[in-house]
Amino acid sequence: MMKRADIRAFLEAISGGNANPRTELDYATPYQLLVAVVLSAQATDVSVNRVTRTLFADAPTPQAMVALGEAAIAQRIKSIGLWQAKAKNVAMLSHLLLERHGGEVPGDRAALEALPGVGRKTANVVLNEVFGQPAMAVDTHIFRLGNRTGLAPGSTPRAVEDALLKRIPKDMLKPAHLWLILHGRYVCKARTPECWRCPGAAYCTYGEKTIKA
DNA sequence: ATCCCGAGGG
DNA sequence: CCCTCTGGAT
Numbered sequence A: 001m002m003k004r005a006d007i008r009a010f011l012e013a014i015s016g017g018n019a020n021p022r023t024e025l026d027y028a029t030p031y032q033l034l035v036a037v038v039l040s041a042q043a044t045d046v047s048v049n050r051v052t053r054t055l056f057a058d059a060p061t062p063q064a065m066v067a068l069g070e071a072a073i074a075q076r077i078k079s080i081g082l083w084q085a086k087a088k089n090v091a092m093l094s095h096l097l098l099e100r101h102g103g104e105v106p107g108d109r110a111a112l113e114a115l116p117g118v119g120r121k122t123a124n125v126v127l128n129e130v131f132g133q134p135a136m137a138v139d140t141h142i143f144r145l146g147n148r149t150g151l152a153p154g155s156t157p158r159a160v161e162d163a164l165l166k167r168i169p170k171d172m173l174k175p176a177h178l179w180l181i182l183h184g185r186y187v188c189k190a191r192t193p194e195c196w197r198c199p200g201a202a203y204c205t206y207g208e209k210t211i212k213a
Numbered sequence B: 001a002t003c004c005c006g007a008g009g010g
Numbered sequence C: 001c002c003c004t005c006t007g008g009a010t
Helices: A007-015 A030-039 A045-058 A062-068 A070-076 A083-101 A109-113 A120-129 A140-148 A157-167 A170-186 A206-210
Strands: none
Touching: A007 A157, A007 A170, A030 A045, A030 A083, A030 A120, A045 A070, A062 A070, A062 A083, A070 A083, A109 A120, A120 A157, A120 A170, A140 A157, A140 A170, A157 A170
């Protein structure tokens, strides 16, 4: 019998009844969240968290970040990949926030994506987590989930995003973002998915196709 | 060898 | 669609 991907039931199952998930990537201010996500490209959450701890201790605001300067920023993030481009982006992005937005993180997509280092995914993280807008940031974890669960099989990140937006109840959209990322990070892992401890297995066919019991 | 809360460019 | 940028973890 074919299981049907029920996104609501799936989300309720993997959420563990936690309506307000908080993670190590729960930053103090919208600015720090934005910078952290810009730094997160092709880097693990743990490594990003490690460098942002020292970076934000010295430069918690865009003013302080501009004062710190690109070279000093680079020196503090060299343990993660792509640090050259990221240091340049964070310095310029901070400058532009001051110049264009009074030092505040803008709440509209066009303004966000006009910042260096900020693409659709990063803009969606800010729109979802900071402004509570109907946006889903499809990172590598959520993209993988979208394909494995049959929500948007063999599709593009944009198609996964649209499918999630269409099918996730509005009041679940914000917590769902973190639920899905954490689930992809720790359970529905890229190399060794642990279907046997997935609470959403009843709404997913991936385990049946890959793990023959 | 593969992957990580991607972006930018061809 | 493709490619490059990059270090650390597994």
